[in-house]
Amino acid sequence: MNNFAESFSVSLRLVFLGDAELWAIVLLSLQVSLTAVILACLIGMPFGAMLAVTRFPGRRPLVVTVNALMGLPPVVVGLLVYLMLSNSGPLGVLQLLYTPSAMIIAQLILVAPIIAALTRQTVESLNEEYADQLRSLGVTHLRSVPTLLWDGRFSLATAVLAGFGRAIAEVGAVMIVGGNINHVTRVMTTTIALETSKGNLALALALGAILILIALAVNAAVTLLDAVSRQVSYV
Amino acid sequence: MFDRTMSTLHPEHSIRASHGLLSASDLTVTLDGKTLLDIPSIRIDAGGPTIVMGPNGAGKSLLLRLLHGLVLPSRGSIFMQGDPLDAKRRRRQAMVFQSPVILRRSVRANVEFALAAHGVPRARRRSEAIRLLTVAGLQDKARQSAPSLSGGERQKLTVVRALATRPEVLFLDEPTSNLDPASVMAIENLIMNASAEGTKIVLVTHDIGQAGRLGEDVLFLHQGRITEQTPLQAFTVSPKSQEAAAYLSGELLI
Numbered sequence: 001m002n003n004f005a006e007s008f009s010v011s012l013r014l015v016f017l018g019d020a021e022l023w024a025i026v027l028l029s030l031q032v033s034l035t036a037v038i039l040a041c042l043i044g045m046p047f048g049a050m051l052a053v054t055r056f057p058g059r060r061p062l063v064v065t066v067n068a069l070m071g072l073p074p075v076v077v078g079l080l081v082y083l084m085l086s087n088s089g090p091l092g093v094l095q096l097l098y099t100p101s102a103m104i105i106a107q108l109i110l111v112a113p114i115i116a117a118l119t120r121q122t123v124e125s126l127n128e129e130y131a132d133q134l135r136s137l138g139v140t141h142l143r144s145v146p147t148l149l150w151d152g153r154f155s156l157a158t159a160v161l162a163g164f165g166r167a168i169a170e171v172g173a174v175m176i177v178g179g180n181i182n183h184v185t186r187v188m189t190t191t192i193a194l195e196t197s198k199g200n201l202a203l204a205l206a207l208g209a210i211l212i213l214i215a216l217a218v219n220a221a222v223t224l225l226d227a228v229s230r231q232v233s234y235v
Numbered sequence: 236m237f238d239r240t241m242s243t244l245h246p247e248h249s250i251r252a253s254h255g256l257l258s259a260s261d262l263t264v265t266l267d268g269k270t271l272l273d274i275p276s277i278r279i280d281a282g283g284p285t286i287v288m289g290p291n292g293a294g295k296s297l298l299l300r301l302l303h304g305l306v307l308p309s310r311g312s313i314f315m316q317g318d319p320l321d322a323k324r325r326r327r328q329a330m331v332f333q334s335p336v337i338l339r340r341s342v343r344a345n346v347e348f349a350l351a352a353h354g355v356p357r358a359r360r361r362s363e364a365i366r367l368l369t370v371a372g373l374q375d376k377a378r379q380s381a382p383s384l385s386g387g388e389r390q391k392l393t394v395v396r397a398l399a400t401r402p403e404v405l406f407l408d409e410p411t412s413n414l415d416p417a418s419v420m421a422i423e424n425l426i427m428n429a430s431a432e433g434t435k436i437v438l439v440t441h442d443i444g445q446a447g448r449l450g451e452d453v454l455f456l457h458q459g460r461i462t463e464q465t466p467l468q469a470f471t472v473s474p475k476s477q478e479a480a481a482y483l484s485g486e487l488l489i
Contacts, residue, residue, distance in 0.1 A: 132305055133336035137352040137400065138326045147348070151339040 010202035029187040033167035036107035048119025069113035078176030106173035118159035154229030254317030262311035283451025284436035329402035387418025
C-alpha cells in the first residue's frame with residue numbers, strides 16, 4: 001500500500017513538475033494519433049459519404065465489411081503491418097518498421113473504418129432527408145457529398161473524436177510495429193505496459209492519469225459539440 | 236409583397252402554345268404490379284395557378300414529383316414547352332415539399348445555397364439572399380439557425396429558397412398544411428406575388444378556401460386518374476365528375 005502511495009506521489013510530481021521524458025512521450029503519442037486521425041478523415045469521410053449516396057452492385061456487402069472492420073483486433077493489424085513493412089515484406093524497401101510512420105499506418109488502418117462507417121451512417125440518414133430537395137435544386141449525387149458532409153459536421157466531429165479515442169488508447173499494434181524504442185517510438189500506452197512490467201509504477205501512473213484526462217477531454221468535447229450543434233447561431 | 240425588381244429575375248417565357256407549358260402522354264406509374272397513376276394525357280398551360288385536388292392516396296404528390304422529374308414514369312414521357320423534360324429543363328422548375336426540408340445552416344445560407352446551385356456568382360449571393368428574405372419578412376432571422384425557425388417560418392423559407400432559383404414552374408405540395416392562419420396568409424402572399432410575376436404555380440391542396448383564393452383552374456385526381464380539369468369556378472359550382480362532386484360534399488371514400 002505504501003509502495004502505491006509513494007508511486008502515486010511521484011507520479012503527481014512527474015506530471016506537475018513537467019518531467020521532460022514524460023512529456024516527450026505524451027507529445028509523440030499525440031503526434032502519431034492526430035496524424036493517423038487526420039489521414040483517416042481524408043480517406044474515410046469521402047469514402048463513407050460516397051458509400052452513403054451511391055448505389056452499385058456489391059454496395060451492401062461493402063457496407064457490412066466496413067462496419068465489421070470497426071472491430072479490427074489491434075494486434076492482428078499490428079502483425080499485418082509488421083509483415084508488410086518488415087525487410088522481407090512487400091513494403092520493406094521503405095524501411096518504415098520501428099518508426100513513428102509505421103505506428104501511424106497501423107493506427108490509420110484501425111481508425112479509417114470507424115470514420116468511414118460512422119460517416120456513411122450520418123450521411124445516409126441526412127441524405128434520406130435531403131435527397132429530393134437537393135435533386136429539386138439541381139444538385140447531382142457527386143455534388144451533394146460536400147453539402148451532406150458540411151451539414152452533418154457536428155455528428156461527424158463525434159465520429160472523429162471516437163476515432164481519436166481509439167487511436168490514442170491503442171497499444172497492441174503500435175507495440176508490434178513501433179517496437180517501443182525509447183525516445184523514438186515509445187508512446188503512452190506502450191510505456192505504461194513496459195514500466196508496469198518493470199515495476200516502475202510512478203511513470204506508468206502519471207501516463208495513465210494523462211491518458212484518462214485525454215479520454216475525459218474527448219468525451220467532454222463530444223458533449224459540448226452536441227450542445228453547440230443545438231444552439232449555435234450560424235453565419 | 237414581391238417588389239417589381241423580382242420580374243427582372245425571371246427568364247423570358249417563350250411558351251410554345253401548341254404544347255402547353257407542361258404536358259405528358261400515356262403516363263403510367265406502377266409499383267409491385269399496382270397502378271398508382273394512369274394518365275392518358277395531361278396539359279398544364281402557363282397562366283394562373285393550377286390547383287391539384289383529390290382525396291388522400293389519389294396520386295397528387297406523385298403527379299407533382301413526376302412533373303418535376305423526381306420520379307420516373309413506368310411508361311410515358313413528360314414535356315416542358317414541347318421538349319422532353321431533361322436535367323436542363325428541370326432546373327427551370329422548383330418544388331416546395333409538404334414537410335419543409337431545411338438545411339442545417341443559417342436562414343441566409345439556405346437561400347444562398349439555392350442561389351449557388353443555380354450559378355449566381357458568390358459576390359451577389361449575400362445581397363440577393365437578404366433581398367429575398369426581406370420580401371418574406373425573414374430578414375431579422377437571416378443569421379439564425381434555420382432548423383430553429385417555427386413551422387410557418389420554415390415553410391416560408393422553403394418558398395423563398397425555391398423562388399430564389401427563378402423558376403418558370405413552382406410545384407407546391409400542401410405547403411400550408413398544419414400552419415396557423417397568419418402563416419398560411421404569408422405563404423399565400425408569396426405564392427400570389429410569384430404568380431403575378433410570371434411563375435406558373437402548380438399547387439396541391441385540400442383546402443377549398445385556399446383553392447378559391449389562389450387558383451385559376453383545377454385538376455382533380457381520383458385513384459390515380461384525372462377525372463376533371465376545369466376552371467376553378469366551374470369546378471366548385473358544378474363539378475363534372477361524380478367523384479369531384481362527392482369530394483366537395485365530403486362524401487368521397489377512397
